[in-house]
Amino acid sequence: xxxxxxxxxxxxxxxxxxxxxxxxxxxxxxxxxxxxxxxxxxxxxxxxxxxxxxxxxxxxxxxxxxxxxxxxxxxxxxxxxxxxxxxxxxxxxxxxxxxxxxxxxxxxxxxxxxxxxxxxxxxxxxxxxxxxxxxxxxxxxxxxxxxxxxxxxxxxxxxxxxxxxxxxxxxxxxxxxxxxxxxxxxxxxxxxxxxxxxxxxxxxxxxxxxxxxxxxxxxxxxxxxxxxxxxxxxxxxxxxxxxxxxxxxxxxxxxxxxxx
Ligand SMILES: Nc1ncnc2c1ncn2[C@@H]1O[C@H](COP(=O)(O)OP(=O)(O)OP(=O)(O)O)[C@@H](O)[C@H]1O
Numbered sequence: 522x523x524x525x526x527x528x529x530x531x532x533x534x535x536x537x538x539x540x541x542x543x544x545x546x547x548x549x550x551x552x553x554x555x556x557x558x559x560x561x562x563x564x565x566x567x568x569x570x571x572x573x574x575x576x577x578x579x580x581x582x583x584x585x586x587x588x589x590x591x592x593x594x595x596x597x598x599x600x601x602x603x604x605x606x607x608x609x610x611x612x613x614x615x616x617x618x619x620x621x622x623x624x625x626x627x628x629x630x631x632x633x634x635x636x637x638x639x640x641x642x643x644x645x646x647x648x649x650x651x652x653x654x655x656x657x658x659x660x661x662x663x664x665x666x667x668x669x670x671x672x673x674x675x676x677x678x679x680x681x682x683x684x685x686x687x688x689x690x691x692x693x694x695x696x697x698x699x700x701x702x703x704x705x706x707x708x709x710x711x712x713x714x715x716x717x718x719x720x721x722x723x724x725x726x727x728x729x730x731x732x733x734x735x736x737x738x739x740x741x742x743x744x745x746x747x748x749x750x751x752x753x754x755x756x757x758x759x760x761x762x763x764x765x766x767x768x769x770x771x772x773x774x775x776x777x778x779x780x781x
Contacts (some may be wrong), residue, residue: 589764600752609633641710700731
């Protein structure tokens, strides 16, 4: 089932978005520009930290809606810095970055908040709140958006059911295994129907089997329309879960393989 919505202020005048309700019942927001621009467009993108360290030096790259992209490269290549830039954690020092139709060079704070609302973020150390139960951790992005408790309960139940943790609703993260904690982080990242999921080494602390199951969830979300961009050192995962591979080296593009 497809539902169209009118272009919102945050998506620009000539753009529109589709809310796609997928076969598993999740609604994914898919953005399209009338000019068919890519979801993410980078041109000679540079990032220099205040310390003077150049993390990205002249990156030119497009990422299309619906792609599954692995970011690979040696430690310090710039993978995390690129992900950070994609959710507005740091601003470009020079060059062009347009993500989800927002020019990040001069985007206002409210535009950056728009980006974050449409972006799910997963970290290696999952960054769950240990003082809050699973339900509250997963509900957080919806609470930030002002959802009332009665409306968010069914949504949180549904995403926890998806990652197989509906029976752990009231558990605290410390009572979960590393793999279960990462599945809670996936549930939290997907709960607000993001257009994009950014994952920074989400399998870094997991054994091979658990890492594969985390990848299964991300691949499944991708098949339902969510663009996934994932930094990883786990190159063996690329064989079992193929995708586009973007290789960085010392802040520059070193390779771009459409299907590994
Ligand atoms: N906040 C920061 N301030 C200054 N320099 C930074 C900062 N964050 C990262 N860097 C530097 O920028 C470069 C790129 O770092 P980044 O974390 O993006 O690499 P990475 O490819 O993600 O590495 P890893 O695989 O080890 O996570 C490195 O030289 C790093 O030391």
